[in-house]
Amino acid sequence: MTCSKCKRYELNDIPEPNLIEDIFDYSLPPRITFTGPWTEEVNGQPVTFNPADALKRELVITDTTFRDGQQSRPPYTVEQQVKLFDYLAKLGGPKGVIRQTEFFLYSKNDRAALAKCRELGHRFPEITGWVRADPADFKLVKDAQIAECGMLTSSSDYHIFYKQKQTRRKAFDQYVGFVEAALAIGVRPRCHLEDVTRADLDGFVIPFVRKLMDISSQVPEQLSVKIRLCDTMGFGLSYPGAASPRSIAKLCHRMVHECGVPPERLEWHGHNDFHKVHINGTTAWLCGCNALNATLFGFGERTGNPPLEGALFELIGLRGDLMGTQPALLTEMADYVRTMGLPIPANYPFVGRDFNVTRAGIHAGGLNRNERIYNIFDTTTLLGRAPKVAITDKTGIDGVVNWINATFRLPEGEKVRKLDVAKIGRWVVDQYELHARLTSVSDEELLALVKEHLPEVWAKYGRNAAV
Numbered sequence: 001m002t003c004s005k006c007k008r009y010e011l012n013d014i015p016e017p018n019l020i021e022d023i024f025d026y027s028l029p030p031r032i033t034f035t036g037p038w039t040e041e042v043n044g045q046p047v048t049f050n051p052a053d054a055l056k057r058e059l060v061i062t063d064t065t066f067r068d069g070q071q072s073r074p075p076y077t078v079e080q081q082v083k084l085f086d087y088l089a090k091l092g093g094p095k096g097v098i099r100q101t102e103f104f105l106y107s108k109n110d111r112a113a114l115a116k117c118r119e120l121g122h123r124f125p126e127i128t129g130w131v132r133a134d135p136a137d138f139k140l141v142k143d144a145q146i147a148e149c150g151m152l153t154s155s156s157d158y159h160i161f162y163k164q165k166q167t168r169r170k171a172f173d174q175y176v177g178f179v180e181a182a183l184a185i186g187v188r189p190r191c192h193l194e195d196v197t198r199a200d201l202d203g204f205v206i207p208f209v210r211k212l213m214d215i216s217s218q219v220p221e222q223l224s225v226k227i228r229l230c231d232t233m234g235f236g237l238s239y240p241g242a243a244s245p246r247s248i249a250k251l252c253h254r255m256v257h258e259c260g261v262p263p264e265r266l267e268w269h270g271h272n273d274f275h276k277v278h279i280n281g282t283t284a285w286l287c288g289c290n291a292l293n294a295t296l297f298g299f300g301e302r303t304g305n306p307p308l309e310g311a312l313f314e315l316i317g318l319r320g321d322l323m324g325t326q327p328a329l330l331t332e333m334a335d336y337v338r339t340m341g342l343p344i345p346a347n348y349p350f351v352g353r354d355f356n357v358t359r360a361g362i363h364a365g366g367l368n369r370n371e372r373i374y375n376i377f378d379t380t381t382l383l384g385r386a387p388k389v390a391i392t393d394k395t396g397i398d399g400v401v402n403w404i405n406a407t408f409r410l411p412e413g414e415k416v417r418k419l420d421v422a423k424i425g426r427w428v429v430d431q432y433e434l435h436a437r438l439t440s441v442s443d444e445e446l447l448a449l450v451k452e453h454l455p456e457v458w459a460k461y462g463r464n465a466a467v
Helices: 068-072 078-092 108-119 135-144 157-163 168-184 201-216 248-257 277-287 308-319 329-339 361-369 379-383 396-407 419-433 443-453 455-464
Strands: 038-042 045-049 060-063 098-104 126-132 148-152 188-193 226-231 266-270 291-294
Touching (some): 078 098, 098 108, 108 135, 135 168, 148 168, 168 201, 201 248, 248 266, 248 277, 277 308, 291 308
Parallel strands (some): 098 126, 126 148, 188 226, 226 266
């Protein structure tokens, strides 16, 4: 049944395709666009959130690969940390899209890595530290000679009462004392509100953050306290209308408008316990945080943190510009961490071995006609990874055609067609129908088949084979 008041839609039979290029410019990740603001109720008052306002701010990525990222695995060696730090600096580019990274200060290995990374002389990412809000840790901060240090200021009663065995007043006073001690030696404190999405905002968090902003008003701007909102258990929600304390929009709004935290001093740190880590971080960007804290490939405590590469592509999509970053380095970085024994799932976005590999025959046919049909953006240029097909019983002859054309980088006019690869396609079918094969056909097998059945291709382009 059609609504009589609804707009009438007529088929527009156009002669050329409308590829919606303003959003899907193949040379970049898809542009993230918005139709307008949305309104929520915060403390009984309507509040408008406008993504356009967020994009006027300097949105950046901060890194915790060497801190939270190490809590999920054995320690990195000094050499590994220096190599990854150098990669991060080049990946983030001269504008400092990856603005800061943080290090533990506890072990000899931690301190040696910090010193070696500092010797590289990169402006970005700025090196910062992390300690507990414990007077015993304070000497580490002084000795490290860093300009900024994160400190654990757990904010939920789960932590204050059960972990720290304290009252709210005792925790409040201890945290404030540690902040003041940091300021006394010229170190900018960054307070990590651990478990904030499970905390009493009115009864503890808001009074505490307001106190920190009062303290900040009495010190030079470069020492003003930063606030990191830590969604420690991944409870944060991005949905409009979600209730506090889980609503990211409400939490960010209250930090900025009720506590007076400037967006440039507000940061989001999430965890992936409920598969929301990436969208939650982006929501925080749009709702008041200038900084999104992330780890390379999402490695982190338990389920991990916002994946840094995901944040990077999200920001490129929001800006519609590479901003001086070098995404192709992500492929090198993934190869490097594999040599360190860190697993990356084959289907992991952007850097998994099979992230742009299809096994479906209909997808392979689409790739043969135009790779944009089944490829998210120009992965060849941006990541050094051309879309490929893995040959199985589901791939069909189109898959064989695509594999050969892509692997040997055959130019237009010399690409093989279905009839050219009939014998290879028959061999693949026989593997599964006659020999009950259960594995995909390897690159080595396919190379041998091309050499046998397409000797002219092998002779002219064999050296180009990208496997």
